[in-house]
C-alpha cells in the first residue's frame with residue numbers, strides 16, 4: 001500500500017484524530033519543513049482548509065459527517081468542550097457533528113433542515129446558550145482555519161516566488177498525495193462496484209482517510225459530486241480539464257492571481273505547469289535531434305504526446321500551441337522535481353494504475369513516450385516505414401495474432417511508440433551514358449604491329465598527318481605519327497617510305513628523333529617515334545613578346561646547326577627545315593621530320609626534285625627557281641636542292657630568332673616566293689631590333705653567311721658552327737689595360753711599326769685569348 005506522505009504532514013496537527021480514526025497513515029517527517037512560526041501544513045492541508053471557504057453544502061456535509069463519525073474532537077479549536085451530541089441545529093448545513101458516512105447511520109445530533117428533526121433540548125434558554133457557544137466555536141474554528149491557511153499560503157507563495165521552482169518538495173508531495181488519494185479514491189469506488197459486501201464491512205476510518213485524501217485533492221473537485229448519497233458514481237462528472245491552462249509568461253501563482261482562483265488550486269496548477277514545462281523541454285530536445293520537429297511532433301501528438309487535451313481533434317493544435325509558448329528556463333532542480341513527480345506517479349500506477357484520473361494517465365503516457373523518444377539518439381522516428389520483419393516481431397512480442405495489424409494500430413493499442421531506423425539513403429550517383437566499350441576502346445587505341453597504344457593527347461598536325469602522344473601497356477610514352485596517303489600518288493608513298501629509311505638510318509644519331517616502329521597498311525602509315533616535349537616553333541612563339549636574349553639565341557641557334565650537321569654529315573639533305581621540325585627531347589633538340597628529305601648520292605652536292613615542295617618562308621631561292629634541268633629521257637623542270645638549301649633554311653630560323661619573323665615574311669602569298677627568287681630583293685640585316693636592341697656583329701655576319709643567295713658562296717654547316725657568334729672572345733678589364741700598356745711601350749721603343757708587324761701582334765693577342773679560354 002502506498003504511503004501517504006501528505007497524511008504525515010497532516011498528522012502533525014491532526015495526529016490524534018487520525019490515529020483515532022485508526023488509519024494506516026504513518027508519520028513521515030523526513031522532509032518536513034523545519035520552520036518555526038505558524039503551523040506547517042502541506043499543500044494538501046492548506047487545500048483542505050481552504051476548501052472550507054468555498055465548499056458547497058454537499059461537500060460540507062460530507063466533511064462534517066466524516067469528522068463527526070470519527071468522533072473527532074475539536075481539539076484544534078480554543079474551545080473544544082462541546083460534545084457531538086450537544087450539536088444544535090446548524091440550519092442549512094450539516095455541522096461538524098453530523099451524520100455518519102454515506103448517511104447509512106443517522107445521528108441523533110444531526111440537524112437537517114429538510115428533515116426537521118427536533119432537537120433534544122429541554123429549554124429554549126439552554127438552547128440559546130448552546131447555540132451561542134456553538135456559533136462562537138464555529139467562528140473561532142473558521143478564524144483559525146483562515147489564519148492557518150493564509151499564513152501557510154503566504155509563506156508558500158513567498159517561497160515559490162523567491163526560489164521559483166528550486167525548492168518544491170512540499171508541492172511534489174502534495175501532488176503525489178493528491179494523486180495517491182485520488183487513486184485510492186477511484187480504487188475505492190471501483191471496489192464499491194465490484195464488492196459491495198466488502199466495502200460495507202470496511203473500517204470507516206479507512207474510508208474516511210481516503211475521503212480526506214479525495215476531498216483534499218483539488219484535482220478531484222469533480223469527486224465532490226460523485227459522492228452521492230447512495231454511493232453511486234455513475235453520475236460522476238468528467239474531470240476538470242486543467243490541461244487547457246495556458247500559462248504564457250505567468251508563473252502558477254501569477255496565473256492563480258490573474259484568474260482569481262483559490263490558492264488551494266496552486267499545487268495542482270503548479271504541477272500542471274511543471275508537467276508542461278517538462279514536456280516542452282523534452283520536445284525541445286527532440287526538436288534538436290535530427291528528425292524535423294514537425295514530423296516528430298505530429299507523430300508524437302497523434303499517439304501519446306497529447307498531454308493536456310481531452311479532445312482528439314485539438315491534440316495537434318494543443319501541442320503546437322504549447323510549443324509556441326516562449327521557452328522558459330527550467331533549473332535542474334525543478335527538472336528533477338518534475339521527474340520525481342513523474343516517478344512517484346509511475347510508482348503509484350504500478351500499485352494500481354486504474355485509479356489514475358484520465359488526465360494524469362495521459363500525462364504519464366506522454367512522459368513515457370517523451371522519455372522513449374529522448375532515449376533514441378540518432379534513431380529516426382519513422383513509424384510509417386517500419387519493416388515487415390520488425391512488425392512481425394512486434395506483433396509476436398505483444399501477442400497480436402492479427403497479421404494485418406499495422407504499426408499505427410499497434411501504437412494505438414499498446415501505446416508503444418515504434419522506432420525504426422530510417423532506411424539508409426541511397427547515394428545519388430551521376431551515371432554517364434554508357435558508351436560501347438569496344439567503340440570507346442577503338443577510338444582511343446591504335447594498334448601498330450600487334451602492340452596497342454593508348455592515345456593520350458594530340459601533339460600536332462601536319463599537311464597529311466596527325467601526331468599523337470601515346471602510351472603502351474607498360475605506360476611508356478611515344479609519339480605516334482599517323483599519315484593517311486589514300487589521296488597520294490605513288491611518288492608520295494615512296495616519299496614516306498624514304499622518310500622511314502632515313503629515320504632508320506639515323507636512328508643512332510643523338511640529334512634525330514628515334515624511330516621505334518612503323519607499319520604501313522591499307523593506305524595508312526604509322527610511325528612510332530621518340531616523343532618530344534616542345535617543338536622550336538612553340539618555344540619561339542612563347543618568347544615572341546620577350547626582350548631579345550642573346551644567350552637564348554646563341555644556344556638554340558647552335559642546337560639547330562648541330563642537328564643539321566648530323567643530317568648533312570649523314571649525306572642527307574632535309575629540304576624542309578623549319579622551327580616546327582625541331583623538338584626538344586629531354587633537353588636535347590632533335591630533328592623530327594624527314595618527309596621530303598633525300599639522301600644524297602655519294603660524291604654529289606645537289607639532288608634534283610620533280611616536285612616543288614617545302615615551306616616557302618624557309619625555302620632557299622634555288623629550291624624555288626626551276627633549273628630547267630633537262631634529261632634526255634625525261635624533259636621537264638627540275639629543282640636543284642642541296643645541303644646549302646638547308647643552310648638557307650637555318651639562316652631563316654636564326655633570322656626569326658632575332659627579328660621575330662623569317663626574311664621574306666613581310667611579303668604575302670605569291671609575292672613572297674617572287675621576292676625570295678628575285679636577287680634584287682635583298683634581305684635586310686638591321687643592327688637593331690624593333691625594340692632597339694643591339695645585335696652583335698658576329699651574329700649579323702652569321703646570318704649573312706647563311707642567307708647568301710649564291711648556294712656555292714653560302715656558309716657550310718661547319719663554317720656556321722665555327723662562326724665568332726658561336727665562339728665569342730671574352731676579355732677582362734685587366735687584359736685590356738695590359739694590352740694597351742704593352743702596345744705603348746712597344747711603340748716607344750720602336751720608332752716605326754709596319755702593318756705586317758701590327759698584324760702579327762694582333763694574331764698573337766688573339767691566339768693568347770684563345771688559349772686563355774675565357
Ligand SMILES: Nc1ncnc2c1ncn2[C@@H]1O[C@H](COP(=O)(O)OP(=O)(O)OP(=O)(O)O)[C@@H](O)[C@H]1O
Pocket residue numbers: 459460461462463464465466467479481513529530531532533535580581583592593595
Ligand atoms: N616525335 C615527336 N615528338 C613530339 N612532337 C612531334 C613529334 N613529331 C611531330 N610532332 C609534332 O607534330 C607536328 C606535326 O608533325 P609532322 O611531322 O606531321 O609535321 P609536318 O612536317 O608539318 O607534317 P607533313 O610533313 O606530314 O606535312 C610537329 O610540328 C610537332 O609539333
